[in-house]
Structure formats: C-alpha cells, structure tokens
Amino acid sequence: MSEARSGAVVVGGGLAGLAAAVAVAKSGLATTHLVPKGPPDRRTSALMLPSVEYLETAGLVPDPAAIGHKLTQIRIIDATPRLIRAPETLFDSAEAGLPAFGWNFPNVKLAEAFEAARAGLPNLTTIETTLEDFELGGDGADLKLGNGERLRTALLVGADGKKSRVRESAGFRARENGHRQAALVCDLDLERPIGGASIEFHYEQGPFTLVPAGGNRANLVWIDDRDVLRSAQEGGKDNLALLFREKSQHLFGRIELATPAHIFPLSTLSVDIAGANGVVLVGEAAHAFPPIGAQGLNLGLRDVADLAAALAAADLAKPGFARPLSEDYARRRAADLLRTGTMVDTLFRSLLADFLPTQALRAGGLWALKLVPPLRKAAFDAGMGVR
Ligand SMILES: Cc1cc2nc3c(=O)[nH]c(=O)nc-3n(C[C@H](O)[C@H](O)[C@H](O)COP(=O)(O)OP(=O)(O)OC[C@H]3O[C@@H](n4cnc5c(N)ncnc54)[C@H](O)[C@@H]3O)c2cc1C
Structure with missing residues (x-):
C-alpha cells in the first residue's frame, strides 16, 4: 500500500x-x-x-472587538490574613500610554x-x-x-x-510537576459591573480573579486546593454564588452563575x-x-x-x-x-509562600511596583511578553 x-x-x-x-x-x-x-x-x-x-x-x-472584551486595568487585592500584607495595587493601561493591556476572549x-x-x-x-x-x-x-x-x-x-x-x-x-491546586472557572453575572478591570483577590491558596466579559458579566478563575474546589462545586450553584460573593469581599453585590463551574488540574x-x-x-x-x-x-x-x-x-x-x-x-x-x-x-x-521572608519580598515588590515608575514599566513589559 x-x-x-x-x-x-x-x-x-x-x-x-x-x-x-x-x-x-x-x-x-x-x-x-x-x-x-x-x-x-x-x-x-x-x-x-x-x-x-x-x-x-x-x-x-x-476584528477582536467582535468576539472579545478590552482589559484596561488590573487591580490586585491582598485578601490574606498574613502578617505582612501587600498594598492594594492598580495598574492602568493609560499610564503605559496604551488603549488596553489586552483583550479577554472565550x-x-x-x-x-x-x-x-x-x-x-x-x-x-x-x-x-x-x-x-x-x-x-x-x-x-x-x-x-x-x-x-x-x-x-x-x-x-x-x-x-x-x-x-x-x-x-x-x-x-x-x-x-503536578500541583495540589486546581483552577475552577465559570461565568458570573454581577450586580455591579467591573468595567474593563481584571480584579485579583490574592488568598493564601491562590488568586480568585474576575476578568471582564462585557456588561455585568465576568469570567472567574479561582485557584485553590483541588479538594476545596471540588467540595465547593459539589455544594451546588446557590452555595457557590454565596461563596463567590464572600470571596469578592461583597464589592460587586449579588452574584449569579451564568454557566456551570468546571475544574482544571494544574501542572x-x-x-x-x-x-x-x-x-x-x-x-x-x-x-x-x-x-x-x-x-x-x-x-x-x-x-x-x-x-x-x-x-x-x-x-x-x-x-x-x-x-x-x-x-x-x-x-x-x-x-x-x-x-x-x-x-x-x-x-x-x-x-503561595508560607515563608515569612518570601511574603515580605512579595509585599515589598508590590510596594515598589506601586511607587517606582520604571519598575512599573518593566512589569508591564514582562507581563505583556514585550520582546
Ligand atoms: C483555567 C485556565 C485559564 C487560563 N487562562 C489563560 C489566559 O487567560 N491567558 C492565556 O494566555 N492562557 C490561559 N490559559 C492557558 C491556555 O488555556 C492554554 O495555554 C492553551 O489553551 C493551550 O492550548 P494548546 O492548543 O497548546 O493545548 P490544548 O488546548 O490542550 O490542545 C491540545 C489538543 O491536542 C489534541 N491531542 C492530544 N493528543 C493527541 C494525539 N495523540 N493526536 C492528535 N491530537 C491530540 C487534543 O485533543 C487537543 O485538542 C489558561 C489555562 C487554564 C487551565
């Protein structure tokens, strides 16, 4: 043949x-x-x-606008009860002279x-x-x-x-390397919209991130211990909505799940x-x-x-x-x-560091990014993959 x-x-x-x-x-x-x-x-x-x-x-x-949503701000909130916490940090694409950091697409x-x-x-x-x-x-x-x-x-x-x-x-x-953390994703409808801002709540087991998906819609990416995510998912959509409201510090009012939650293993x-x-x-x-x-x-x-x-x-x-x-x-x-x-x-x-000096370095790093313009520019470039 x-x-x-x-x-x-x-x-x-x-x-x-x-x-x-x-x-x-x-x-x-x-x-x-x-x-x-x-x-x-x-x-x-x-x-x-x-x-x-x-x-x-x-x-x-x-035409990116036909299928995606602009990402103009990144807001980082340290939601840990740690001894050394990072400051709330906001990156705005206008500060880098850009119309947006990028786009979010399904x-x-x-x-x-x-x-x-x-x-x-x-x-x-x-x-x-x-x-x-x-x-x-x-x-x-x-x-x-x-x-x-x-x-x-x-x-x-x-x-x-x-x-x-x-x-x-x-x-x-x-x-x-397999991680014990996984990622839970779903679409949410929020009472108060997030506009073009991606909002990251940093918890000890990983970030809980809301990404703009147009209007009152946001895409959730929640990284946490696999077992924590699985038991949250098994609790059903009404319990998940309440949990999400708590994890987003009640900043966006009532939350409803627009799609079922899916869990992805991480490595x-x-x-x-x-x-x-x-x-x-x-x-x-x-x-x-x-x-x-x-x-x-x-x-x-x-x-x-x-x-x-x-x-x-x-x-x-x-x-x-x-x-x-x-x-x-x-x-x-x-x-x-x-x-x-x-x-x-x-x-x-x-x-995810439990180690105090690492927490201090991370908090210090975020303070530096908040306060030192050339460092912020370097962080923008690194995050955006500018070569
Ligand atoms: C929760 C989550 C959120 C993410 N968010 C972002 C983000 O915001 N931005 C970003 O840049 N990245 C993000 N990523 C990463 C991004 O999703 C992946 O990098 C990307 O989708 C990988 O695409 P891929 O085509 O390489 O792999 P895959 O999507 O895994 O595709 C592999 C394909 O190969 C096929 N295949 C496997 N074996 C065979 C075979 N033997 N013969 C033929 N075909 C085969 C499979 O069927 C599949 O279609 C995220 C990842 C996760 C888990």
Missing part, C-alpha cells in the same frame, strides 16, 4: 494547533492537520496586546475564528483523527494515525497538549529544547503552568509567530529542510520559554 505524503503535519486541534496549522499552510507547504473530536474548551483567555496584534496580522481574528469564539481562517487555505487538509505513533528517519517521519491510515511528512508540529504524544515519541526531555511543564530532527513543539506540548498572569496561550501564540518566522527564513523546496528549520525554531524560542516559565513559577511560588 502506498503511503500518503505531506510537507507538514500539525497534530492537535486546540488553539495552538489551529493557529499553527494556519501559519504552516500559509508558508505554502502541503499541510495536514490532525484534529480528534473533543469537547468545547470552556475556558477564556486574556491575551495581551502583542498577541492580539499577532492574531490580527496573521488573519486569525480580524476560547470557543477564538476557536471559531481560527477555524474560519483555516477554512480558506486550499493546501490545508484536516483529518478528524489522532496521531497514534511515528518513527523518525530519512529526512522525515512516518506517522500511524488513529483511523488506521499512514502518512509520511517532512515537518512534524506537535500541538497536542500537555500529554503530547509527539514530544514523547520524538524523545524531547520534559519536566512536569508546570517545560522542555529543554522546543525543536530538533524535523519536529517542533508548540503550545502546551512545550510548556504549561498555572494560569497566573495570563501567560499560557500568549506564549503559545509567540511559539506560532516564531514558527512562521522560521518557515519564512527556510528554503522549503530544498530536500531535508525540516531538520535545520526545527533547530532554527528551537533557537528562536529558547530565551522566551525560559524567561516566561521562570517568571510564572516565581510568581506562583510567591503567591
């Missing part, structure tokens, strides 16, 4: 995979996208201005927009199946698909999430390198961390932007182009992956 051939195969139909499939197909390579059927992604994504600009220029989201709306961009590309074929396994060899990879088909590709793009089959079978070294994952031997990793296949400072998909989109740059710099007509391209991609990603991973890890540890 003869084997089908593709210039590139993108594995995974999450947001990173959809964006990567569009970027790879736009390079002109004959591209196959493997997308198994899955449930809709109930999360929302706060995407910083540079990411949103990328979505616009890449044709993925032509992931299902982003997926619809990315799928619309994918539909217009004649050299992109989508197959609704999984990647079962593959072997590398002879300037490419031989793939075995879940539907029984076989496929040979020059370039293989792993966008298959935290448990990436591509990462594992290609032998990329990864470190993963931290990193790889030593993000590309080699004609295989590249994008999105959570290459990096994952708790949703603190809204970095995950922002970083995933920067992976895709660098993949597009590596494709543009390569001679795709040359046999064996994929190996040097994957090495170029790994070089382009190395500093950003290290810097962002370290930043989120440090932030996560400082938020």
